[in-house]
Amino acid sequence: MTILTLIFLLPLLAAIALAFVPRNFAVVMRAVAVGVTFATMLLGILMFWQFNGAAADASGYKFVSTIPWLGAESLGIVCKLGVDGLNVGLVLMGAIVAFAAACCSFEIKSREKEFYILLLTMTGGILGAFMSLDLFFFYFFHELALVPTFIMIGVWGRGERKNFATFQITIYLSIGALLALIGLIALYLQLPADVRTFDIPTLTKYFTENPMTVSAQKFIFPLLLLGFGILVSLWPFHSWAALGYGSAPSATAMLHAGVLKKFGLYGLIRIAIPFAPEVARAHLQLIAWLALGNLLYVGWVAMKQKNLNLLIGNSSVAHMGMIFLGIASLNLIGVTGAVVIMIAHGFLAALTFGLSGYIYNQTGTLEMNELGGLAKKLRFVGVAFVMAAMAGCGLPGFLNFVGEVSVFFGAWQVPALRLVTVLAVWGALIIGAVYMLRAVRAALHGDMPEKWANLSDVNLWRQLPYALLIASLLVFGFFPRLLTDKIKPVTEQIVNMATVKPATPVTPAAVVMVESK
Amino acid sequence: MNLSLMSLEISVVALGIVVLLADLWLPVQRKRALGYFAAAALGLLFLNSFTGNCSCASVGEAFGGMFIQDGLAVFFKRLFLLAGALVLILAVEFSDRIAAGISEYYSLIVFALAGMLFAASSNDFAMLFVSIEFITITFYVLTSFTRSKVAALEAGVKYLILGALSSAFMIYGIALVWGTTGKFNFSELAAVSANFATNKLFLFGVLFILVGLGFKIAAFPFQMWTPDVYQGAPTPTTAFLAIGSKAAGFVLLLRFLFGAIPEVTAQWTNLLIVISAITILYGNLCALPQRNLKRLLGYSSIAHAGYLLLGVAAMSTLGVNAATGGSAVLYYLGGYLFTTIAAFLVIALVLRHVESEDVAGLAGLQQRSPLLAATMTLAMVSLAGIPPLAGFFGKFLLLKAVIEQGATNGGFYCLAFVALAGVIISFFYYFSVIRAIYWSKETPVITPIVMSRPIQFAVWLTIAGMLYLGLFPDAVLKLTSEAVAVLK
Numbered sequence A: 001m002t003i004l005t006l007i008f009l010l011p012l013l014a015a016i017a018l019a020f021v022p023r024n025f026a027v028v029m030r031a032v033a034v035g036v037t038f039a040t041m042l043l044g045i046l047m048f049w050q051f052n053g054a055a056a057d058a059s060g061y062k063f064v065s066t067i068p069w070l071g072a073e074s075l076g077i078v079c080k081l082g083v084d085g086l087n088v089g090l091v092l093m094g095a096i097v098a099f100a101a102a103c104c105s106f107e108i109k110s111r112e113k114e115f116y117i118l119l120l121t122m123t124g125g126i127l128g129a130f131m132s133l134d135l136f137f138f139y140f141f142h143e144l145a146l147v148p149t150f151i152m153i154g155v156w157g158r159g160e161r162k163n164f165a166t167f168q169i170t171i172y173l174s175i176g177a178l179l180a181l182i183g184l185i186a187l188y189l190q191l192p193a194d195v196r197t198f199d200i201p202t203l204t205k206y207f208t209e210n211p212m213t214v215s216a217q218k219f220i221f222p223l224l225l226l227g228f229g230i231l232v233s234l235w236p237f238h239s240w241a242a243l244g245y246g247s248a249p250s251a252t253a254m255l256h257a258g259v260l261k262k263f264g265l266y267g268l269i270r271i272a273i274p275f276a277p278e279v280a281r282a283h284l285q286l287i288a289w290l291a292l293g294n295l296l297y298v299g300w301v302a303m304k305q306k307n308l309n310l311l312i313g314n315s316s317v318a319h320m321g322m323i324f325l326g327i328a329s330l331n332l333i334g335v336t337g338a339v340v341i342m343i344a345h346g347f348l349a350a351l352t353f354g355l356s357g358y359i360y361n362q363t364g365t366l367e368m369n370e371l372g373g374l375a376k377k378l379r380f381v382g383v384a385f386v387m388a389a390m391a392g393c394g395l396p397g398f399l400n401f402v403g404e405v406s407v408f409f410g411a412w413q414v415p416a417l418r419l420v421t422v423l424a425v426w427g428a429l430i431i432g433a434v435y436m437l438r439a440v441r442a443a444l445h446g447d448m449p450e451k452w453a454n455l456s457d458v459n460l461w462r463q464l465p466y467a468l469l470i471a472s473l474l475v476f477g478f479f480p481r482l483l484t485d486k487i488k489p490v491t492e493q494i495v496n497m498a499t500v501k502p503a504t505p506v507t508p509a510a511v512v513m514v515e516s517k
Numbered sequence B: 001m002n003l004s005l006m007s008l009e010i011s012v013v014a015l016g017i018v019v020l021l022a023d024l025w026l027p028v029q030r031k032r033a034l035g036y037f038a039a040a041a042l043g044l045l046f047l048n049s050f051t052g053n054c055s056c057a058s059v060g061e062a063f064g065g066m067f068i069q070d071g072l073a074v075f076f077k078r079l080f081l082l083a084g085a086l087v088l089i090l091a092v093e094f095s096d097r098i099a100a101g102i103s104e105y106y107s108l109i110v111f112a113l114a115g116m117l118f119a120a121s122s123n124d125f126a127m128l129f130v131s132i133e134f135i136t137i138t139f140y141v142l143t144s145f146t147r148s149k150v151a152a153l154e155a156g157v158k159y160l161i162l163g164a165l166s167s168a169f170m171i172y173g174i175a176l177v178w179g180t181t182g183k184f185n186f187s188e189l190a191a192v193s194a195n196f197a198t199n200k201l202f203l204f205g206v207l208f209i210l211v212g213l214g215f216k217i218a219a220f221p222f223q224m225w226t227p228d229v230y231q232g233a234p235t236p237t238t239a240f241l242a243i244g245s246k247a248a249g250f251v252l253l254l255r256f257l258f259g260a261i262p263e264v265t266a267q268w269t270n271l272l273i274v275i276s277a278i279t280i281l282y283g284n285l286c287a288l289p290q291r292n293l294k295r296l297l298g299y300s301s302i303a304h305a306g307y308l309l310l311g312v313a314a315m316s317t318l319g320v321n322a323a324t325g326g327s328a329v330l331y332y333l334g335g336y337l338f339t340t341i342a343a344f345l346v347i348a349l350v351l352r353h354v355e356s357e358d359v360a361g362l363a364g365l366q367q368r369s370p371l372l373a374a375t376m377t378l379a380m381v382s383l384a385g386i387p388p389l390a391g392f393f394g395k396f397l398l399l400k401a402v403i404e405q406g407a408t409n410g411g412f413y414c415l416a417f418v419a420l421a422g423v424i425i426s427f428f429y430y431f432s433v434i435r436a437i438y439w440s441k442e443t444p445v446i447t448p449i450v451m452s453r454p455i456q457f458a459v460w461l462t463i464a465g466m467l468y469l470g471l472f473p474d475a476v477l478k479l480t481s482e483a484v485a486v487l488k
Helices: A003-018 A026-050 A085-107 A112-131 A135-156 A162-188 A200-209 A214-231 A239-247 A250-260 A262-275 A277-304 A308-329 A332-363 A379-393 A399-412 A415-444 A460-478 A481-499 A508-516 B003-025 B034-048 B071-097 B102-121 B125-143 B150-181 B186-196 B200-217 B225-232 B235-260 B262-267 B269-287 B293-315 B323-350 B370-384 B390-407 B411-438 B453-471 B474-484
Strands: A062-072 A077-083 B060-062 B067-069
Touching: A003 A026, A003 A062, A003 A077, A003 A085, A003 A112, A026 A085, A026 A112, A062 A135, A062 B474, A077 A085, A077 A112, A077 A135, A085 A112, A085 A250, A085 A262, A085 A332, A085 A460, A085 A481, A112 A135, A112 A250, A112 A262, A135 A162, A135 A200, A135 A250, A135 A262, A135 B390, A135 B411, A162 A214, A162 A239, A162 A262, A162 B390, A162 B411, A200 A262, A200 A481, A214 A262, A214 A277, A239 A250, A239 A308, A250 A262, A250 A308, A250 A332, A262 A277, A262 A308, A262 A332, A262 A481, A277 A308, A277 A415, A277 A481, A308 A332, A308 A399, A308 A415, A332 A379, A332 A399, A332 A460, A332 A481, A379 A399, A379 A415, A379 A460, A399 A415, A399 A460, A460 A481, B003 B034, B003 B060, B003 B067, B003 B102, B034 B071, B034 B102, B067 B071, B067 B102, B071 B102, B071 B235, B071 B323, B071 B453, B071 B474, B102 B125, B102 B235, B125 B150, B125 B200, B125 B235, B150 B186, B150 B200, B150 B225, B186 B235, B186 B262, B200 B235, B200 B293, B225 B235, B225 B293, B235 B262, B235 B293, B235 B323, B262 B269, B269 B293, B269 B411, B293 B323, B293 B390, B293 B411, B323 B370, B323 B390, B323 B453, B323 B474, B370 B390, B370 B411, B370 B453, B390 B411, B390 B453
Parallel strands: none
Antiparallel strands: A062 A077, B060 B067
């Protein structure tokens, strides 16, 4: 039992164990959930700490382990786990956010048993998806985490439009996931029948040596882009996100917006772009302009919001644009920056949704015209919220700054993307600052309505998750090389795979396409 | 003649007769337990089929090639035995709702099972027709067994009329095929069928036979009877109809399409694609507004017939790796066995005192029996095709097979997207069942549900089956690919 197996099996086993605890022991459920996610987080930190010293296998993955009793070897499905620089940070972030989410689940007062079972399943699924080195299990674990999301929003969600939100998020994300599944199966079928496998390192090796035909790429890449794009709320497939997160219980929003959503981006970087490089390159412009849609259009929508949670939800969608822009730049700095933002945004989204959840729990509303002056009563929450807002605007010192600045540098290096980059900088820095600061002013500053006079601030124990998330943002913000040194070698390899022309001659269509660029 | 090959069928028929005879001497209060005896006997036969001293261990033909024992037959026989044993346990649970003649009910189930076993081995039009009639006629009785209920009688009559019609089509088709080719045996027909690939009469015959088989598997446009019969029939009958009768239809379909007329099948790939697509959409769309649980499962069973046809369509290209389609069909049926039986077990137990089997009747199940609530949830999740359950892996295999054939025929890509649309539509009605279990508004009856030991065993077995096929597919995959290897 290696460290990676433990990290993802612990929450899943705990979820199974909870099924056998009688439902009146709500305290036990809570204690188990918090305890197990805490252990998972410690293991995650330990893994991150040991990462540099650990021995890598031939394809550069560390801590590789297989779970022999899972999967179907005859189809080339093996549950194989491993981390390299690309996902080690994501796994760590997922483990930290999962602990924070479990801590923030105080608000759940009904059906605790089901809630914590689902929360732990989701945690296990998320961590499994990011660690999986097998395409089948990559999808499998994602789906395992996705379904609890729908149920949690439908049952423990809030707001009048909860049912519609559940409906919408279920449809959108199921379509996205299934489209991606078709793409992944088609990818797998590109291999000759006798060597077919879902093993990512083997696939990488195979497609480096025998590049996929352009006609196959033309079928597979758009499917993956669309499927993953819907999962990441790429504009114009973003409309599920803000409402869905606005209606979700805080823990669900934290885990989904923070971690699970990054699955699509991770899939694009790890699979779609390096395996289908020619067609991917042809789509970069498109991705960049869609990313601009996220930054400008969704940013503008965020500015118009009257509800704090919808604003945060929209801002989280807007931030995805930055990551897409980094991916579209397809150079070392840009993609590395994108991965850094993925991690930074995970902490940030978890922090903001956790805080707004606390405010909602205290006030029963998140309409900004009803709030105001809350910082007078909720001192810790106020300070934490201002810090989150600053991180969201990209203030140096927070990890977000590192990522955004790298993405802009990376995108600027691509002449074709200059216009998009300029617009994106405006969108990110000006629009982002406007709505974030407005939210801070409306909710935290100004006169406090009478009715909020008896609010109470978070007690010391409950400050822990927020402090932890802020600390993560700051630590990595001040020492970004903890992440970038790990990410860089992998992104370099991926960028090389995606940009170096294949050694074997490509079909005429591909040549025309490359030249017309 | 090689009777030893048929020892399994003979034992099952004998079991049915023993159950009938036992009825004569057993005191009334003990007749109910007769079902457990029959279920245990079938369970033993199932276990025995994995040992060497069973007819399943040998391969060969009997009765001049009418009866064939091969990997495919053995796979389906195991499936049927397991289904029969579980349905009998369910029937015992249901027996207090059957006014009279419970032993006849048990023995009819056993006889229907015998028909399915013969169907798995038929390699000849006579066997095909006889085994189909054997199954269908017993089901006419089984469907209207609760004869005091009007709905059951209606279901029985509908099934009878449409069943008779489809049998007529089939026998006419057989006559045409025999008239043009002069062959009755599938293996002999396979040798010459390519010569008749353009013969109109022959093709009409084939089409008519497919009508009859389409009726059994409830594929569009022969699905009309399904919702009414599922709703009206006693729950154990419905369960057996859903898995046993459908699987029998599929084994005959596979044998006929790929064992007898492979070249003709290859011409009709597009037809299969279209039928599969319409069946999926029809079943899923019609299931959306249903409130009666059995009716909903009836429509869902049409949709699943469509999913299963995905694999048949993929296999019909006879191209490279086309056999994976057939293997996926078998795997999917295996998962479908546990899933449907689980759902009908819950329906029979929970909706005991409710006249209409409305979805709302599941309200409060969570408090009444957490185990049954979990079972129903797992069954719905598996039918919807969500990891980590059997339904997901089955759908994954089917989709893989279909996309794999996309290179030969672009229609398969469209079919894959139709299947996706079907899956997404199905989320709504499956989740509405789950919602009724956990989050219904009305304050329900909260009487705990008492379960007997055998029922508990059956429930746990179905749960284990769903999880096993979802998580550890390798062993069964090996069986299924060996089974379809016999079809060339």
